[in-house]
Amino acid sequence: MALPTTSTAVTFPAGATTGGSPVLAAPVLPDGRPALVVAETPFHPLDHTWPDQPADTGVVRVGGVELAVVDCVTGAVGPDGTFAVAEEIPVRRGDEEWAWLALHVLDAVPGDPADLVGAPAELVVDAERRAALSAAHTSCHILAFALNAVLAPRWRKEVRTDSLGRPDFDNLAITRSRMDESGSRDDYRIGKSLRKKGFTADDLEADLPGIRDEVEALLAQWLKTDAEVRIEVPGPALTARRVWHCGLPDGDAHVACGGSHLGRLGELRSLAIELTMDGDGGLVALTRPERA
Template sequence: MRQKGETLELETNVREGTVVTFAGGSLCEEATVTFATPRDGGWLVLVDRSPFHPESLSWPDQPGDHGTLTFPGGEPHAIVDCLTGLVDPDRGILLTDAEAIAASRSGASLQAVVLHVVRSEVDMGNVVGQRARLDVATDRRADLSLQHTGVHVAALTLNRCADRFWTKDKPERDGLGFANLDKAAVTRSSIDTERSVDTYRIGKSLRKKGFDREAFLSALPDVEDAMNSHLRGTWLGASTPARVSPPEGRLDGRRIWSTTLDGIEISIPCGGTHIDDLSRIAEISVELEPIEDGFMLTTRTRGR
């Protein structure tokens, strides 16, 4: 480890990004430990291959998985968080936390790695090169996946029900042909095991593109009713497979969530985890709330 100005750099032998399998629904993998360092009374552990979904640097909507790390013949160590780090493939320098966020915005050629935050009093200073088993907490993963799928379905419903408030030629459309208000206006998304909250800003640029802000906000209760009515009446119940592809690859690779709605193949870029069939959803309900610069969408998804 070395201190350079105010930037903390960790020296490692890691030169490649982590291969991740969460997109395909994996909950367990055997892997080789590539780096370990003390962190806040526990350990920060890197492996070459992981089923764990880490919180993203660029769009931290879905929190990191929890679970366990187990060495052969040993007791499981709790993984209490999972983050994204960046490693320089030429020097092996690892950046974490604020340094990683800043570097991710710089355009530098870095590799993304999964940072497993391990709570353990065991000295892991000599575990590099050892094989280990990584197990994701299944109930938490299932709950987050359910809510994340609900986010996408609710966003498509928002686009449909807000389409009439565009007064000019519509901007980019979603896969169903409606103006993509979700993509144009969302500024923040937060997903937990029971709900999601998305924040939307309706600023001058959106109004110049032809979105009637005042009419939309004044009709917010009606839009909420229309969304809930649509969500009760269509899309849920029948078997509708959904997937994230590719199911395996480097952490910084592009991933796409896709399903079929109204007979149309829908594809949305997404680096999170999801349920594999919309029939697993019993109900999606939404609430819309005006805020100073726009509105908030709260989505609750209940499974079967």
């Protein structure tokens, strides 16, 4: 089985949900599922190193048939031809000696998948699902900046700051982020390490209702600005280091991000927040965006 030695080009950072490209390979994945590799795709694959945004789903039309794309995962081909998928990839994401591939996992393929290699393919992402996931991802980022702003008075030492100059609680404390079509969940560890850095957690749980109200009020102000959201894209390769930007009233909020996003904050009608403490003393933030 010949696999590409050039990384997949992706168009989802610009918001694309459709595209056309030749089929380059049709590997069977280690778990037995058939997959297709194309030269360029609008599909967003799951990032196995920080699996916050789920993979796109949709269909691919090739060889006169329409095939359901039920998953999209990251694969990599090494300089010696080694093929690995997701967590089994033995090198750091973006290693320049490896080719990085979006693997379009199919529900089923009639006949021999290898017969599809070389054929032109039409790729169509489930646009409504993508829009919901993009809303969740954009909401997750602006929540982080709002949370940093509201929690800033709790720091008694100088620490790393976000792009708006505030102590970067989100970056320093986050342990896990997950999104679905309804919103996002971010988990923050508030332990000895964060306290040593200068974060004051005294009465944090009791203060959460007030913190939530401040965060929601700030987010409501930001949504009213209808600020532009854009993705800085240095190149088309799947693993190119992309950066999310949003022009908030206090400046250009930006953070490295490989996911998909809305085009403007005005695409959100509202953003509800829930803040709770988990059983281990950590903070859990839930976002529930309402699209306009």
